[in-house]
Amino acid sequence: MRVASLAAAGLTLAGCASVQQPDPRDPWEGFNRGVYSFNDAVDRNFLRPISVGYTYVTPQPVRTCVHNMFNNVADVWAAANSMLQGRGLDAINTMGRFLFNTTLGVGGCIDVATANGQPRIPNDFGTTLGVWGFGQGPYLVLPFWGPSSVRDGVGLTGDFFGNTYTSVGAIENVRVRNSLYGLEIVDRRASLLDATDTVDRIALDPYSFVRDAYLQRRNAMVLGQKGQDNLPDYSDDGDAPDAKSTPPASSTTTPTVPAPGANQSGTVAPAKR
């Protein structure tokens, strides 16, 4: 399917060159916008109403329990990815969460780990590929799935593979497995209702808003702790020209890339002469 969508991307790209001033991170914008509209229509007509209905008929504690249980089994694959990324402490903490929540949290129903100061560290194979040095690649909106990129699309196949060993995919009974997949989709969508409603209220162009948010967030996940110490640098344009600091090698498209000369505390060391 990925190959098909890539091929389709190529076709559409050849067919329409109507996007003015394309974002360098989104060379397939014409195609992506098409898929975005399709996904949006599917969401507004099916998935969102189902999820809203789900939040109406199930009491909050039940929804929280369901959400926590899916998150709990997902922690196993997240821990494996932390390990693959060389983030050993994250891996240990996430495994600790899984054991703690599975036992004291009654099969993951209650997130006792978060309540005791160990919040979730979400992780996936796309992030692992990023940590290994693969760039994001062009932004890509996948049918039925949503925002992704070439790298994260490849990551998704890795996640699917991991999922067949660690999560719902490991269940042999086809009926149970498929029902749980369905519930998982509804649960994920329901937990995003606030976020998507907010986007509807604040975005000028929801497509660019979602794209930029996605790319920012993925970038931050790959950088991990380092990303938090590198603040976006807005000073190169817009701000009044000032000589108080020389921004080290800033680039407007990827401002969170560690700048040379920025040390751990986020302060900028004087550039070497």
Add this chain to the structure above:
Amino acid sequence: MRFPAISLLQRLALVGLLGLGAAQVVHAAPDANGAPDKFVQQVADETLAALKAGGGVKSGDVARVNQVVTTHILPYVDFEKTTRLSAGRYWRQATPAQQKALAEAFRGTLVRTYAGALTRVDNQTVSKTLPFRGDAKADDLVVRTQISQSNGQNTSVDYRLEKTSSGWKIYDLNVENIWLIQNYRNQFAQQINQNGIDGLINALNQRNQ
């Protein structure tokens, strides 16, 4: 839940705040000239207290969150700077009148953005300021906070502040690793390229209706 004593204290403090509110006394307004992390904590506490005073946020009552944000957060936000940085290089192409209109038009969107992180506030919601990292003497820094809801979900909210002559001012916001200004730059540029600066102002004003 972890520290019952603290939650009891908080409840007492809340009762105290309610009493003060009833007496129309403004007490312990956030100190914009103090330590930045304390200042953010005060702003967040005051905002949450105001939201909780009405029994939390009933689902869908976004108007009320917007109103609380307008009275309790907006005074400490340098929305002109946020607008200027979002417009990037186009800011200097705008006339002073356009700049003023643009900042004014963007304000509504900013309020809704700040409100977006607060739509699920209930009586258990707590905003915790994370330990401060980096250079405490800098005049442009980030204070990181975590909003925890009663259903156990945490939202990370970071505030970027600048020291001005009138004390600390918030000018950028990060919700779950997404910076506000960075997320509006492309949308601003796109609108300006298509319809000019006035087109952007119109588009923003339409969203405010």
